[in-house]
Amino acid sequence: MRSILAQTQLFCSLTDAELAQVESLGILRNIAKGTILFYENDVVECMYVLLEGRLKLYSSNDSGREFVYHVAEPGISFGELALFCDERRSICAEAETDCVVMSIHKADFMSLLLTTPELKDQMLNSAMKIIFSLTNMVRDFALKDVYGRIRVLFERLAQPTAEGLLIDEQMSQQDIADRVGASREMIAKIMRELVAGGYVETGRKRLVILKKLPEQF
Known part of the structure; x- marks a missing residue:
């Protein structure tokens, strides 16, 4: 698991000792294909790292029509930005294949941020990339x-x-x-x-x- 954590954008700059700390805070969960990890409007309690499988992040309407924002592959973290506001989940996450995810509870992740300066820098970098990606998505829908x-x-x-x-x-x-x-x-x-x-x-x-x-x- 530590080798995958070392490849994620969020944790790639951490030392081996810091990665071991992240690993100790993580809770592993096996998710069967088709299982919803979280729904839109769920209370935000933790962030996730996908270790195995493929998982889609999407929104849907009452008629069942979906829009997929991203399909996550192993080594992708998700849900961490939602820990910094009091809003509920704005998207759904569903396993497209059998998956293994690691979750870190909000309180543990916030404590980790306080003791790991490199993680703060990576969080900022991650947030900027998400904003850039969403800006491109809006541009494409408006102009293409x-x-x-x-x-x-x-x-x-x-x-x-x-x-x-x-x-x-x-x-x-x-x-x-x-x-x-x-x-x-x-x-x-x-x-x-x-x-x-x-x-x-x-x-x-x-x-x-x-x-x-x-x-x-």
């Missing part, structure tokens, strides 16, 4: 159409391989729709055109970008 948001999503997730740019993440058309704020039908139409144009290849639970995506759809 659905295809433009898909293009941004694909280019952010893709990793270079010999085959092309690979998105090695299982994403259904509904998953893509939830992450760009569109209908599944619109995503299906755009994906058909991208496949027909030789821009992407789908299958085997992955997506490969074969050539540079067009600026406009």
